[in-house]
Amino acid sequence: MCLGLPGKVIEITSSEEYLGLVDVGGIVREVNLNCVAHRQPESLVNCWVLIHVGFAMCLIDEQQARKTLEILDEMQATESRADDDH
Numbered sequence: 001m002c003l004g005l006p007g008k009v010i011e012i013t014s015s016e017e018y019l020g021l022v023d024v025g026g027i028v029r030e031v032n033l034n035c036v037a038h039r040q041p042e043s044l045v046n047c048w049v050l051i052h053v054g055f056a057m058c059l060i061d062e063q064q065a066r067k068t069l070e071i072l073d074e075m076q077a078t079e080s081r082a083d084d085d086h
Contacts, residue, residue, distance in 0.1 A: 003052070004050040004051060004052045004057060005024050005025075005050070005051050005052075005068075005072070006024070006048055006049070006050055006051070006060055006064070006065035006066075006068045006069055007022035007023055007024035007025075007029075007031070007048070007049055007051050007056075007065075008022065008023045008046065008047070008048050008049075008065070009021070009022050009031075009033070009044045009045050009046065009047050009048075009049060009056075010022065010023050010028065010045065010046075011045065012033075012041045012042050012044070012045060013030055015040070015041045015042065017032075018032060018033040018034045018037050018041050019031070019032060019033065020033050020041060020044060020045075020056075022049065022051060022056065024051065025069055025072075025073075029051075029054075030054075031049070031051055031054055031055065031056050032054055032055045032056065033049070033056050034055070035055055035056055035057055035058070036049055036056045036057075036058060036059050047059055048060050048061065048062050048064075048065040
C-alpha cells in the first residue's frame with residue numbers, strides 16, 4: 001500500500017533541480033517537484049501537492065489537502081487511544 005501525504009510548497013530551494021520546501025502538517029521537508037513542474041518552479045509556491053517518498057506526485061486543491069490531513073490526524077488520535085488501552 002502506498003501513502004501520499006498532502007503538503008504546501010513554501011519555498012523553492014533549487015530552480016535548476018526543481019527542489020522545494022514543503023510543509024506537511026508542520027513538518028518541513030525538501031521535496032523533488034519534477035513531476036508537477038508543468039511551469040516555473042517558483043509558481044508552485046503556496047500550491048498543495050501530494051507527496052510520496054520525497055516526490056510531489058500531483059497538484060491537489062487546498063480543500064482536498066486539508067480534509068486528508070484531518071483524516072490522518074483522526075487516525076493518529078485513534079491509534080494513540082488504542083495504545084493507551086494496552
